[in-house]
Amino acid sequence: MELHGIGIGQGVAIGPVVRMSDPLPEPPEARSGLTPEQEGERARVALAAVAADLTARGARAGGSAQDVLEAQAMMAEDPTLVDDVTVRLADGKTAERATFEAFAAFRDLLVEMGGYMAERAADLDDVSQRVVAELGGLPAPGVPDPDHPFILVARDLAPADTALLDLDKVLGLITSDGGPTSHTAILAREKSIVAIVGVTDAAGLSDGDTVILDAANSLVNSDPDAGALTAAEARIAERAARADAPIGPGALADGTAVPLLANLGNADGAARAVELGAEGVGLFRTEFLFLGSSSAPTVMQQQEQYTRMLREFAGKKVVVRALDAGADKPLAFLNDADEENPALGLRGLRALRANEDLLREQLTALANADATTDAEVWVMAPMVATVEETEYFVSLAHELGLKTAGVMVEVPSLALLADRVLAHADFASIGTNDLTQYTLAADRMLGSVAGFQDPWHPAVLKLVGEVGAAGAALGKPVGICGEAAADPLLAVVLVGLGATSLSMSASALADVRASLSRFTLEQARLLAQAALAADGAASARTAVTDAAANLTVPA
Structure with a gap:
C-alpha cells in the first residue's frame, strides 16, 4: 500500500517502523490533596528541571538547535506562565492540571497570532508535556531508542527531539502533521535525512513494519515486495555514489x-x-x-x-x-x-x-x-x-x-x-x-x-x-x-x-x-x-x- 505526503529531499530509505509514543493524556481536573503552597513547590521544581534539561540538550546540540532549545527553556521559566500556574493552584488544582491549563491558554494565544508565533505553539506543547511528565515521574516524551536502525513515525517532532536525533539509527522520518516549513522538514534538509511529512494515514503504520520512504516521489510503500526492495536498494546505492563523486561546478550536459x-x-x-x-x-x-x-x-x-x-x-x-x-x-x-x-x-x-x-x-x-x-x-x-x-x-x-x-x-x-x-x-x-x-x-x-x-x-x-x-x-x-x-x-x-x-x-x-x-x-x-x-x-x-x-x- 502506498501512503502519500510531502517529500523532503530526494533520498530513499528502507527500514522497520518504530512509532513515537502518543502524547501524555490530559491531567484530570480532580482537586489536590496538598496545599497550594505544596503544589506550587512541586511545580517550581518541575519547571526548573525541564528548563535545565532543555538547556543541557541545547549545549550538546550546538548551532541553531541550541538557540531553539534555549528559547524553550525560557518558556518553562516565563514569569507570566509561572504566575498563571500560581493563580490556578490557588483554586485547588494539582500542579499537573494547573501547568497544563496555563500552557494551553498561552498556546491558544500564539495560535491566534498566526504565522511564526503559531508555529511556536508546538514548542510550547512540548514544554508542557515535559513538565507534566516530570511531575508524574514519567519518562519525558521523546524519540524511542531501540538497539537497531529504524524509520521513525510520529505525529510531529519537537525541537528538543529533532536536535539530538541519532543519525546512525534514524534512517528516515514519517510524520502525520507538518508541512515543508516545519521543524521536522528543516532538520531533514539540514541533516540530509530522508523524510516525508504530512502523511495523513501514518497512524496505520505499526511497529516493526518494513517500509520504503521515497522522498523524491513523496511516497511511503508500507508493504514492499522483493522487487520494490531491490529497486530501492539500487537507488540508495546510486545516490551514495553521486555523493562520493568528484565535485565540480554546476553545468548542463552541453557545458552551459x-x-x-x-x-x-x-x-x-x-x-x-x-x-x-x-x-x-x-x-x-x-x-x-x-x-x-x-x-x-x-x-x-x-x-x-x-x-x-x-x-x-x-x-x-x-x-x-x-x-x-x-x-x-x-x-x-x-x-x-x-x-x-x-x-x-x-x-x-x-x-x-x-x-x-x-x-x-x-x-x-x-x-x-x-x-x-x-x-x-x-x-x-x-x-x-x-x-x-x-x-x-x-x-x-x-x-x-x-x-x-x-x-x-x-x-x-x-x-x-x-x-x-x-x-x-x-x-x-x-x-x-x-x-x-x-x-x-x-x-x-x-x-x-x-x-x-x-x-x-x-x-x-x-x-x-x-x-x-x-x-x-x-x-x-x-x-x-x-x-x-x-x-x-x-x-x-x-x-x-x-x-x-x-x-x-x-x-x-x-x-x-x-x-x-x-x-x-x-x-x-x-x-x-x-x-x-x-x-x-x-x-x-x-x-x-x-x-x-x-x-x-x-x-
Missing part, C-alpha cells in the same frame, strides 16, 4: 554553466557548504543578527559577522539579503505593531524604508566587510513590489559603496514588471517560497493549505519565466534562492525558464548537480514548456517526469 550556490542562515554553515561544493552563496539571511534582540546590532557587530562569512568564500559570489523582518519574524525595534495580516503588512523593504537608519547601517556594515575581504558581494532587498522600490534600494546601496544591488522577486507584481525592474536592478533573485505563497494565496505557515505551497504550479513557473526572459533580454543575472532549486528535476525546469544560477540547502547540491548534467539547455527548455502546458502542480511534475524519461541523455 549553472553556478550552484548555498542558502545560509548564519556564518556557521559556510565551511560545510564549501566542502559540499557550493560555488558561492545565493542567499545569506541576516535575520540571525537581529532576532531575539531588543535593539538593533551596531555597525561593528554586523561587520564582524559579515566578514567572518565572506572570508570563507574568497573569490566567490555572496548574495546578502537585507533584513527581512515582519510577517513571521517580528522585531520589537522595527515593526511591533499588531497587524491583522502581517504577511501582507509592513515587512521586508517596507519595514526598512520606514526605519531607514537601520537599513543604512546594515548596508554600511556590509560595504565595510566587502572592503576587507576578497568575496564578490551582492546585496538584495526582500519583499519588493514596485519599480519605484527597486530604484530606491539600488540607488541607496550604490550610494553606500556596494557595487552590485538587486531585488528578490517574491511578489507577482515584480515578476510581471520584470523588464522594467531589471532596467534598474543589477540582478534579480527569485524567492520561490514566497512567490508561491502570494501567487496561490496560501499562507506558507498554515498546514491546512500546505497542498497549495507547490512551486511546480504552472502559474508560479510562468512568473519565473517572465523574469528569466527579462534577464536574458537585458543581460542581467536571474537566480533562484527558494527551496524549489533543491528539487533536482524542477531545477532543470527553472534553468529552462531562464534561471542563470541556483541556490539551495547545501545538502541538496550533489543531487542537483547530477540532475543538471543529464540535460542540455535545449532539453531544459523543452521540459520547461511541458511544465507550463500543464494545468496544475501535480500534472506539471508528471508531464516533466514523463518527458525527461523520453529524452536521450547526451553521451
Whole structure:
C-alpha cells in the first residue's frame, strides 16, 4: 500500500517502523490533596528541571538547535506562565492540571497570532508535556531508542527531539502533521535525512513494519515486495555514489554553466557548504543578527559577522539579503505593531524604508566587510513590489559603496514588471517560497493549505519565466534562492525558464548537480514548456517526469 505526503529531499530509505509514543493524556481536573503552597513547590521544581534539561540538550546540540532549545527553556521559566500556574493552584488544582491549563491558554494565544508565533505553539506543547511528565515521574516524551536502525513515525517532532536525533539509527522520518516549513522538514534538509511529512494515514503504520520512504516521489510503500526492495536498494546505492563523486561546478550536459550556490542562515554553515561544493552563496539571511534582540546590532557587530562569512568564500559570489523582518519574524525595534495580516503588512523593504537608519547601517556594515575581504558581494532587498522600490534600494546601496544591488522577486507584481525592474536592478533573485505563497494565496505557515505551497504550479513557473526572459533580454543575472532549486528535476525546469544560477540547502547540491548534467539547455527548455502546458502542480511534475524519461541523455 502506498501512503502519500510531502517529500523532503530526494533520498530513499528502507527500514522497520518504530512509532513515537502518543502524547501524555490530559491531567484530570480532580482537586489536590496538598496545599497550594505544596503544589506550587512541586511545580517550581518541575519547571526548573525541564528548563535545565532543555538547556543541557541545547549545549550538546550546538548551532541553531541550541538557540531553539534555549528559547524553550525560557518558556518553562516565563514569569507570566509561572504566575498563571500560581493563580490556578490557588483554586485547588494539582500542579499537573494547573501547568497544563496555563500552557494551553498561552498556546491558544500564539495560535491566534498566526504565522511564526503559531508555529511556536508546538514548542510550547512540548514544554508542557515535559513538565507534566516530570511531575508524574514519567519518562519525558521523546524519540524511542531501540538497539537497531529504524524509520521513525510520529505525529510531529519537537525541537528538543529533532536536535539530538541519532543519525546512525534514524534512517528516515514519517510524520502525520507538518508541512515543508516545519521543524521536522528543516532538520531533514539540514541533516540530509530522508523524510516525508504530512502523511495523513501514518497512524496505520505499526511497529516493526518494513517500509520504503521515497522522498523524491513523496511516497511511503508500507508493504514492499522483493522487487520494490531491490529497486530501492539500487537507488540508495546510486545516490551514495553521486555523493562520493568528484565535485565540480554546476553545468548542463552541453557545458552551459549553472553556478550552484548555498542558502545560509548564519556564518556557521559556510565551511560545510564549501566542502559540499557550493560555488558561492545565493542567499545569506541576516535575520540571525537581529532576532531575539531588543535593539538593533551596531555597525561593528554586523561587520564582524559579515566578514567572518565572506572570508570563507574568497573569490566567490555572496548574495546578502537585507533584513527581512515582519510577517513571521517580528522585531520589537522595527515593526511591533499588531497587524491583522502581517504577511501582507509592513515587512521586508517596507519595514526598512520606514526605519531607514537601520537599513543604512546594515548596508554600511556590509560595504565595510566587502572592503576587507576578497568575496564578490551582492546585496538584495526582500519583499519588493514596485519599480519605484527597486530604484530606491539600488540607488541607496550604490550610494553606500556596494557595487552590485538587486531585488528578490517574491511578489507577482515584480515578476510581471520584470523588464522594467531589471532596467534598474543589477540582478534579480527569485524567492520561490514566497512567490508561491502570494501567487496561490496560501499562507506558507498554515498546514491546512500546505497542498497549495507547490512551486511546480504552472502559474508560479510562468512568473519565473517572465523574469528569466527579462534577464536574458537585458543581460542581467536571474537566480533562484527558494527551496524549489533543491528539487533536482524542477531545477532543470527553472534553468529552462531562464534561471542563470541556483541556490539551495547545501545538502541538496550533489543531487542537483547530477540532475543538471543529464540535460542540455535545449532539453531544459523543452521540459520547461511541458511544465507550463500543464494545468496544475501535480500534472506539471508528471508531464516533466514523463518527458525527461523520453529524452536521450547526451553521451
